[in-house]
Amino acid sequence: MLAFGTIRPLEIRDLPSLNHDSRPGGAVVDTVVLHATVFETLKETAARFADPDSRVSAHYTIDRDGLIARHVEESRRAWHAGESRMRDGRASVNDFSIGIELVNRNDGADPYPAAQVGSLRRLLSDLRSRHPIRHAVSHAEIAIPHGRKTDPAGLDFSAL
Numbered sequence: 458m459l460a461f462g463t464i465r466p467l468e469i470r471d472l473p474s475l476n477h478d479s480r481p482g483g484a485v486v487d488t489v490v491l492h493a494t495v496f497e498t499l500k501e502t503a504a505r506f507a508d509p510d511s512r513v514s515a516h517y518t519i520d521r522d523g524l525i526a527r528h529v530e531e532s533r534r535a536w537h538a539g540e541s542r543m544r545d546g547r548a549s550v551n552d553f554s555i556g557i558e559l560v561n562r563n564d565g566a567d568p569y570p571a572a573q574v575g576s577l578r579r580l581l582s583d584l585r586s587r588h589p590i591r592h593a594v595s596h597a598e599i600a601i602p603h604g605r606k607t608d609p610a611g612l613d614f615s616a617l
């Protein structure tokens with residue numbers, strides 16, 4: 458039996474981005490794309506997403522301490538994947554995905570703390586309750602041309 462003290466509600470802070478648009482009609486969100494920010498902090502990441510000139514965003518960023526920030530509503534298309542293609546051949550992955558950033562330098566040595574991975578697992582579980590998620594992929598895996606992106610370097614997908 459789980460002790461109630463171990464269960465915390467998802468704590469989500471809204472840090473809105475202007476960088477989003479409509480998903481194509483009939484789009485079914487079945488993919489989660491995981492990223493690393495390269496930025497050291499959530500603050501820098503949120504500032505970049507809030508800047509319309511950057512033309513980039515993600516739906517969520519998870520800080521090292523596990524805090525989850527929401528930048529874009531899930532019904533909207535965030536701009537995180539860029540030129541991209543799934544192994545099943547589908548391109549323009551932003552159309553049908555949720556983008557999640559992890560605050561991490563992406564140098565392969567910077568660790569993803571347990572609190573951060575724990576929040577990621579809980580957010581994934583939450584997303585699966587609302588969308589028919591079938592794929593959780595790295596940005597590195599879907600970015601084209603291949604090798605354009607390396608994030609999230611060092612993340613253990615088997616722990617998710």
Ligand SMILES: [Zn+2]
Nearest residue numbers: 492493596608
């Ligand atoms: Zn990325």
